[in-house]
Amino acid sequence: MQMLSLKASGGQDQTPKAQVESSSSIPMVVLKVFFPSCCSSAESGLLVGHWIPEQNSAVILAVVHFPFIPVQVKQYLSEVRQVTQVNVSVLGTWSNCKKKEESLSEFLEDLGTIFSHEPWIQLCKETDSKFWSCSIIQKHPSTPKEDEIILVYYDQRKVMLSHLHPPGNLTNSTDHKAEDASKLAILFDTVAKSKVLFMKDRYDDGPIKLTHWQSEGVEASIIVELMKQASIPVCMLLTFLLSFVSSVCKSRVLKFWPLCFIWSKLSTCEQLGHRLEHLQVISSNRKAQNQPQLMRKANIFVSLLADVALGILLMSWLYRKNRIGHLADTLIPVADHVAKELQDLLQWLMGVPAGLKMNRALDQVLGRFFLYHIHLWISYIHLMSPFIEMILWYVGLSACLGLTVALSILSDIIALLTFHIYCFYVYGARLYCLKIYGLSSLWRLFRGKKWNVLRQRVDSCSYDLDQLFIGTLLFTILLFLLPTTALYYLVFTLLRLLVVVVQGLIHLLVDLIDSLPLYSILLRLCRSYRLAAGVKFRVLEQKTGKPLRLLMQINPLSYGSVVQTYRLPTYSCYPKDSWGSLCKKLFLGELIYPWKHKGEKQD
Amino acid sequence: MEEREDCIALQCRQYSASCREFSVRCQPVQLRSLSAATCSVWLAAYWLFVLTQNSMVLSAAIFITLIGLIVYLHFVKIDQESLLVIASLGIQMTSSYASGKENTTFIEMSRVKDVVINEAIYMQKVIYYLCILLRDPLDPQSVSEVVPLFQ
Numbered sequence: 001m002q003m004l005s006l007k008a009s010g011g012q013d014q015t016p017k018a019q020v021e022s023s024s025s026i027p028m029v030v031l032k033v034f035f036p037s038c039c040s041s042a043e044s045g046l047l048v049g050h051w052i053p054e055q056n057s058a059v060i061l062a063v064v065h066f067p068f069i070p071v072q073v074k075q076y077l078s079e080v081r082q083v084t085q086v087n088v089s090v091l092g093t094w095s096n097c098k099k100k101e102e103s104l105s106e107f108l109e110d111l112g113t114i115f116s117h118e119p120w121i122q123l124c125k126e127t128d129s130k131f132w133s134c135s136i137i138q139k140h141p142s143t144p145k146e147d148e149i150i151l152v153y154y155d156q157r158k159v160m161l162s163h164l165h166p167p168g169n170l171t172n173s174t175d176h177k178a179e180d181a182s183k184l185a186i187l188f189d190t191v192a193k194s195k196v197l198f199m200k201d202r203y204d205d206g207p208i209k210l211t212h213w214q215s216e217g218v219e220a221s222i223i224v225e226l227m228k229q230a231s232i233p234v235c236m237l238l239t240f241l242l243s244f245v246s247s248v249c250k251s252r253v254l255k256f257w258p259l260c261f262i263w264s265k266l267s268t269c270e271q272l273g274h275r276l277e278h279l280q281v282i283s284s285n286r287k288a289q290n291q292p293q294l295m296r297k298a299n300i301f302v303s304l305l306a307d308v309a310l311g312i313l314l315m316s317w318l319y320r321k322n323r324i325g326h327l328a329d330t331l332i333p334v335a336d337h338v339a340k341e342l343q344d345l346l347q348w349l350m351g352v353p354a355g356l357k358m359n360r361a362l363d364q365v366l367g368r369f370f371l372y373h374i375h376l377w378i379s380y381i382h383l384m385s386p387f388i389e390m391i392l393w394y395v396g397l398s399a400c401l402g403l404t405v406a407l408s409i410l411s412d413i414i415a416l417l418t419f420h421i422y423c424f425y426v427y428g429a430r431l432y433c434l435k436i437y438g439l440s441s442l443w444r445l446f447r448g449k450k451w452n453v454l455r456q457r458v459d460s461c462s463y464d465l466d467q468l469f470i471g472t473l474l475f476t477i478l479l480f481l482l483p484t485t486a487l488y489y490l491v492f493t494l495l496r497l498l499v500v501v502v503q504g505l506i507h508l509l510v511d512l513i514d515s516l517p518l519y520s521i522l523l524r525l526c527r528s529y530r531l532a533a534g535v536k537f538r539v540l541e542q543k544t545g546k547p548l549r550l551l552m553q554i555n556p557l558s559y560g561s562v563v564q565t566y567r568l569p570t571y572s573c574y575p576k577d578s579w580g581s582l583c584k585k586l587f588l589g590e591l592i593y594p595w596k597h598k599g600e601k602q603d
Numbered sequence: 604m605e606e607r608e609d610c611i612a613l614q615c616r617q618y619s620a621s622c623r624e625f626s627v628r629c630q631p632v633q634l635r636s637l638s639a640a641t642c643s644v645w646l647a648a649y650w651l652f653v654l655t656q657n658s659m660v661l662s663a664a665i666f667i668t669l670i671g672l673i674v675y676l677h678f679v680k681i682d683q684e685s686l687l688v689i690a691s692l693g694i695q696m697t698s699s700y701a702s703g704k705e706n707t708t709f710i711e712m713s714r715v716k717d718v719v720i721n722e723a724i725y726m727q728k729v730i731y732y733l734c735i736l737l738r739d740p741l742d743p744q745s746v747s748e749v750v751p752l753f754q
Contacts (some may be wrong), residue, residue, distance in 0.1 A: 056691070148619070183711055535709055537692070537695055539618050548622050550689070
């Protein structure tokens, strides 16, 4: 052990230029033996496992004890090879005895001639010592140098159950074979595929006695088995119900023009459709093919359960103490209050808003037009007021379908209540947009140019005198009427943006609940070895002359990568307009649609 | 990489011919700086309390101090970094924080292309740092990632 202390003054964080005496630089062949920690106390016997020649490493899977008949052992191993597709064979001998016995060591060497394997590994452990000795016998040594041996202990059960997540996107390429595949992936794969080998425990009355992590007895849980049996008829029932519901939804009755337009605009229908899809995924009869699909199914199931639980909680809170009645009672006064505020705003605009002088006539026309609209809207709300409580009561019941559905209904209610703001925004925007286009076209006429639609560019054009005269007149009129329209447009756009922001926040929350992989996060919390980002090694006590001992533990994935890898896909895509194009659209008066759903045709 | 006025210690251990460990340890948390930070935060909070006569300021200051200390010890202050090199298995980098948390990354030998000393311009000076070049799985010649050691 060498110790070097550096006092670097001046605060430079340079790497120290230290001279460490180097050992011999002859490239040595290193042989790695992966030994399961559960077999450390096993009695003497044969080592059974998988030899990986490209990486010069041996993965020990189990220990076969005396007495055994070699022919039966070979037969059993060939059966296992066929079932698991893993090249399992006898790799060497293992002896665990009080002190070295000559006869035993001779016997073990003789076994090497019966089960020939190149190289033949002999592990010896004395009962009261921590350090093992390991020797390799090679019949035809390819290199005359001495091999160095590294013993790596691993926890068999954890490695078998764990799923390795390689960094980057190595999983995407499927045509990379063994040379690029990581060694760890091969190790994990080997142990995971050898499940059949671990089915035999020591209470089985067979000719072969094995030791591995399950040799004390195969573990199973009654609840899990019962649930597995019960899930098949439940899945079939659910599939039948869902097919019925989806056929009703797809029926022609609901496809008529006004109805299908309304369905596409309401976010509740989108959310319900999304949940229906999820249920279909869960209740399908096909087993999950591989790990990502299994995790996806589990995530959907747990997130659906959590959603429904939160929804029922919300519902019980709402219906206790008749809170929903209070809510319905305050809805009409709130709508009235909003309308009154809008009327005040319009009166302000019709006067002298912020000290600006507006064009009197246009101002009055626009102001009266919008005031009449508000009057109509308030009349309709008052017409509906007796029924509001009942509607709200029944709609509140649908919160039991999930918190996300309740939030979507809230967002839809906000959209319906502020429908007049949306209408005003559209009127103001269209008027402003028309004005801007007119102005730009007449400005080109002013300069003697014209927009060529065929060539999509501006060309010069000679106008007649009367065309120029009328054009200039119209240009002046539009220009001087611009501030009034612009102000109305600005005010209503700001209001509309406010409503959009509130709705956007609700949608964000719904998306979050939809896409969060709750099952994966819980798994990472409770059984962190199931999701592995890699491994970590710890060096155990050493003794010179004995092989290097390392302990391999599973390095779990960080929470951020768990969420990123297992996120569930959602149905809405976020605003595609960048800030620049949004500002441009606002300036030109084009209508902005804040969110587009996947599958909707672009406008 | 932050500047340190005090010393950092390097320790090399050789476990066997094919396994070496290098660990870099830096100064542990000083009582002096800790008490200075706490006192200044609490003095500021007391001054605010005298101004506003609101006792929430004091409890907020206590919360901030506690949470700030926990965050600093758990996420910021690195106590020791070590590099374990095992021949033909790979390279393992461990950082242990002052609160005892350990962050480990293991890079397999097949992914390592080379270990080099790289130089970078930081503010007004040039610093040298040791880093590992990783191999790109699609193109064996090019470098996919540069992993700096001993941050």
